[in-house]
Amino acid sequence: QCETREEMVKRFRETPPEELFNVEKVRIVGLKEAQKPGALHTSTFCSVCGEKIADDQQVYRGGKPVCKACAIGSYYEVIDE
Ligand SMILES: [Zn+2]
Structure with missing residues (x-):
């Protein structure tokens, strides 16, 4: 099928x-407040690269907020003492 982007x-x-879509009524379960659509609810800064992390997307390493890129990219884990 060769449909162009415009088509x-x-x-x-x-x-x-x-x-186009399968429209169904669903019940949302276990969604954090920050994951709901709308304006930014929270923002934190990554403790590794200093990047702003929007809407509760941070991961905690040793009790410090870390962005996903840093969390996935790091080969070590900070030990909380
Ligand atoms: Zn980072």
């Missing part, structure tokens, strides 16, 4: 949403 956008625009 896809056009198709999405012309097709009713019920045909």
Whole structure:
């Protein structure tokens, strides 16, 4: 299937949403306040690179907030003493 990006956008625009998506009623379970859509709820700074971490995306290493990139990229773990 060779549909260009423009054709896809056009198709999405012309097709009713019920045909494009499977619309179902769902109950959201276990979602943190910060994960809900809307404005930024919280922001922290990464203790490794100093990058701003939006909406509770931080991981804690040794009790300090670390961004996902630093958390995944690091080969060591800070020991909390
Ligand atoms: Zn970082």
